[in-house]
Amino acid sequence: MTAARTTAARTTAAHTTAGSAGADGSTGVDPGTAVHLRGLRRTFGARHVLDGLDLDIARGEFLALLGASGTGKTTLLRILGALDRHDEGTVLVPEARTIVFQEPRLIPSKKVLANVTVALPRGAATRETGLRALTEVGLEGHADAWPATLSGGEAQRVALARALVREPELLLLDEPFAALDALTRLRMQDLVGELCRRHRPAVLLVTHDVDEAVRLADRVAVLRDGRLVTDERIAIDHPRDSADPAFTALRRRLLADLGVHDHAVPPPPAPTTPTE
Ligand SMILES: Nc1ncnc2c1ncn2[C@@H]1O[C@H](COP(=O)(O)OP(=O)(O)OP(=O)(O)O)[C@@H](O)[C@H]1O
Numbered sequence: 227m228t229a230a231r232t233t234a235a236r237t238t239a240a241h242t243t244a245g246s247a248g249a250d251g252s253t254g255v256d257p258g259t260a261v262h263l264r265g266l267r268r269t270f271g272a273r274h275v276l277d278g279l280d281l282d283i284a285r286g287e288f289l290a291l292l293g294a295s296g297t298g299k300t301t302l303l304r305i306l307g308a309l310d311r312h313d314e315g316t317v318l319v320p321e322a323r324t325i326v327f328q329e330p331r332l333i334p335s336k337k338v339l340a341n342v343t344v345a346l347p348r349g350a351a352t353r354e355t356g357l358r359a360l361t362e363v364g365l366e367g368h369a370d371a372w373p374a375t376l377s378g379g380e381a382q383r384v385a386l387a388r389a390l391v392r393e394p395e396l397l398l399l400d401e402p403f404a405a406l407d408a409l410t411r412l413r414m415q416d417l418v419g420e421l422c423r424r425h426r427p428a429v430l431l432v433t434h435d436v437d438e439a440v441r442l443a444d445r446v447a448v449l450r451d452g453r454l455v456t457d458e459r460i461a462i463d464h465p466r467d468s469a470d471p472a473f474t475a476l477r478r479r480l481l482a483d484l485g486v487h488d489h490a491v492p493p494p495p496a497p498t499t500p501t502e
């Protein structure tokens with residue numbers, strides 16, 4: 227394990243096996259835990275964007291995170307991905323972690339395969355590993371293409387291959403489908419669901435799309451006022467049907483937590499009070 231930073235008020239530890247971090251070699255955290263956050267605070271100016279946030283994600287668990295714009299979802303992902311610091315609290319994350327953003331962020335001067343393998347150590351197996359990852363996202367025929375020649379959905383699949391090729395223990399997805407058309411988006415959701423079931427990283431998916439969250443995740447949480455206000459396990463069998471009553475009930479609860487009314491589904495009739 228690598229303890230990146232330790233102060234009285236702020237702790238960050240990266241671990242390859244949960245429970246192996248900490249100055250004395252133990253964290254007291256369940257070994258089945260991939261992400262462990264306690265009292266996480268991030269302040270910009272006078273505003274505590276994250277304010278005492280607690281969160282655990284188990285190994286192999288898929289958590290979807292919803293929240294209104296500006297509630298701190300990207301800030302949380304950036305902290306988990308070591309792209310930003312936190313001001314207070316404990317952050318325990320696997321060392322092997324990758325982020326996929328809304329935009330693919332491919333290197334235009336490198337061909338597709340080179341983009342996929344860019345973070346891998348150079349070696350004989352690199353090309354083979356990269357091609358395998360491209361095959362998994364259905365783009366083996368595009369290995370020698372330039373990023374500029376790809377559609378938005380294809381470029382995002384390359385970004386996904388680049389993330390998965392490193393076999394992350396934690397996959398951080400920040401609205402990865404938001405820029406895609408509706409059909410491509412559904413296909414990408416299926417692909418991500420399938421790849422995550424195969425590779426079993428812990429996943430934190432940030433999305434504004436409640437249906438996407440309920441379709442894909444094992445658990446769904448809502449971030450508001452710097453903390454999780456909802457954190458619920460989704461006990462609906464796969465493949466999930468958005469017309470399933472359990473699906474629509476959960477959608478309605480989540481939309482209410484987000485301060486939005488679900489006009490597509492009428493609320494249950496109010497009980498009638500007998501008049502005299
Ligand atoms: N580096 C920074 N400096 C100052 N303020 C910041 C910084 N990064 C984020 N913020 C502020 O923190 C708040 C949360 O930002 P963040 O990007 O995490 O929101 P978000 O939940 O991802 O929103 P969205 O759904 O629109 O992507 C915003 O008010 C944002 O302006």
Ligand SMILES: [Mg+2]
Pocket residue numbers: 299300301
């Ligand atoms: Mg964001």
